[in-house]
Amino acid sequence: MKSSRSRPGSIQAVTSRFSRGSGEKVTATIRPYLPWIAGAYCLPIVGLRNDLNGSALQYIRMTNMFDAFSPYIYKNKTGVIEISRAMKLHREDNSFTERQFDLIVRFKVELEVHLSNYFGTRVMLAIYGSTLNGFGTCSCDVDMSLSFPAGPPRGKVAVGGGVCPDLVMREVAKALVDYPNARDEQYICAKVPIVRFRGKDMDIEADISYRNDLALHNTQLLRQYCKWDEERLPILGVWVKTWAKRCGVGDASKGSLSSYAWILMLIHYLQRTEPVRMLPFLQYGIHNPSEDQYVNGWNVDFWKFVDVGQSQRIGISAYELFVGFLDYFSTHFQYDKHVIQINTPGNVVKMGRWYRCPLVIRDPFELDHNLAQGVDDDSIPTPCLCASQATACAPIQRP
Numbered sequence: 001m002k003s004s005r006s007r008p009g010s011i012q013a014v015t016s017r018f019s020r021g022s023g024e025k026v027t028a029t030i031r032p033y034l035p036w037i038a039g040a041y042c043l044p045i046v047g048l049r050n051d052l053n054g055s056a057l058q059y060i061r062m063t064n065m066f067d068a069f070s071p072y073i074y075k076n077k078t079g080v081i082e083i084s085r086a087m088k089l090h091r092e093d094n095s096f097t098e099r100q101f102d103l104i105v106r107f108k109v110e111l112e113v114h115l116s117n118y119f120g121t122r123v124m125l126a127i128y129g130s131t132l133n134g135f136g137t138c139s140c141d142v143d144m145s146l147s148f149p150a151g152p153p154r155g156k157v158a159v160g161g162g163v164c165p166d167l168v169m170r171e172v173a174k175a176l177v178d179y180p181n182a183r184d185e186q187y188i189c190a191k192v193p194i195v196r197f198r199g200k201d202m203d204i205e206a207d208i209s210y211r212n213d214l215a216l217h218n219t220q221l222l223r224q225y226c227k228w229d230e231e232r233l234p235i236l237g238v239w240v241k242t243w244a245k246r247c248g249v250g251d252a253s254k255g256s257l258s259s260y261a262w263i264l265m266l267i268h269y270l271q272r273t274e275p276v277r278m279l280p281f282l283q284y285g286i287h288n289p290s291e292d293q294y295v296n297g298w299n300v301d302f303w304k305f306v307d308v309g310q311s312q313r314i315g316i317s318a319y320e321l322f323v324g325f326l327d328y329f330s331t332h333f334q335y336d337k338h339v340i341q342i343n344t345p346g347n348v349v350k351m352g353r354w355y356r357c358p359l360v361i362r363d364p365f366e367l368d369h370n371l372a373q374g375v376d377d378d379s380i381p382t383p384c385l386c387a388s389q390a391t392a393c394a395p396i397q398r399p
Contacts, residue, residue: 084317091238094137118175119153128219134226135237141205145212165210169193217300229311261371
């Protein structure tokens with residue numbers, strides 16, 4: 001049979017199925033028929049000799065291609081279990097301890113006191129991001145949103161009767177100069193101005209922004225998704241973030257994707273496992289529009305209930321789901337046509353100013369924001385292009 005070079009997302013599909021307790025089959029990934037090997041697949045091979053002390057990930061190595069003829073998960077079930085166990089240990093060993101989290105909260109409260117004294121009015125700092133969304137590690141930054149519950153100070157930050165975020169952040173940078181537990185203060189002018197600094201006592205990096213309310217709701221949304229599968233989703237999220245950084249595509253400041261974008265890609269995939277969806281669409285089908293909550297003109301409402309039984313019906317290991325995630329985004333998802341999004345079932349077609357964007361990852365609340373807009377056109381970090389050494393595609397012959 002003749003075969004020609006095709007693009008990801010071709011019509012014919014091969015599915016890899018895994019058993020669950022009831023004897024039914026669940027498709028962990030949809031694999032389109034490909035007559036060529038997608039190079040740089042980055043399948044992880046983990047050295048398990050040291051997994052008991054949590055250092056297994058130090059021995060991770062990524063393969064540079066996959067076998068298009070057979071399912072590319074371990075045929076040895078013991079190997080799947082061991083790697084899933086290593087993934088779990090990696091997350092446990094890199095998560096916040098209760099004491100570390102208490103120190104972060106104390107750090108935040110002491111900073112609130114200092115800033116309140118500086119501005120002459122009460123300052124509130126709300127933590128958001130990886131620290132609270134369920135995908136955090138002990139090395140992640142601490143993101144905080146600043147607000148003035150009793151009203152902004154007069155004179156320093158007011159412009160035309162309102163508050164200027166840029167002026168607020170510049171004043172925060174000045175205030176931190178005299179704060180004994182801060183060093184390396186840096187004001188960063190961006191779409192959302194921030195002040196970045198390091199805490200001396202804990203040696204953590206922290207970012208402060210002004211009234212970043214959408215980020216607070218994003219944190220709550222991701223945390224709600226974690227509640228649907230508190231065993232596997234946090235493990236997968238931390239692993240995907242580590243994998244992306246290890247492959248050099250997990251740092252938005254260097255022209256690749258942010259950790260937040262990778263987490264949205266993971267949720268997007270887990271909402272589309274078949275025939276049972278591992279995760280729901282928490283923003284879809286809200287039946288009482290009168291209770292919708294809006295922030296900066298965007299609807300931030302989502303379902304608050306949890307049905308842990310839905311994901312428990314899928315008896316697939318974390319490693320198998322990770323392979324399915326790589327498979328979906330390297331061979332199935334049509335980047336030229338569709339938007340990566342977690343709001344609604346089905347495919348959202350790229351239109352308007354996104355039509356020519358090589359990669360679109362839509363923010364779940366700020367619907368006109370593409371999280372991949374800063375990615376270079378020539379280096380779109382799809383999983384099939386993420387290996388450290390191999391990027392070429394090698395043709396093969398079909399029988």
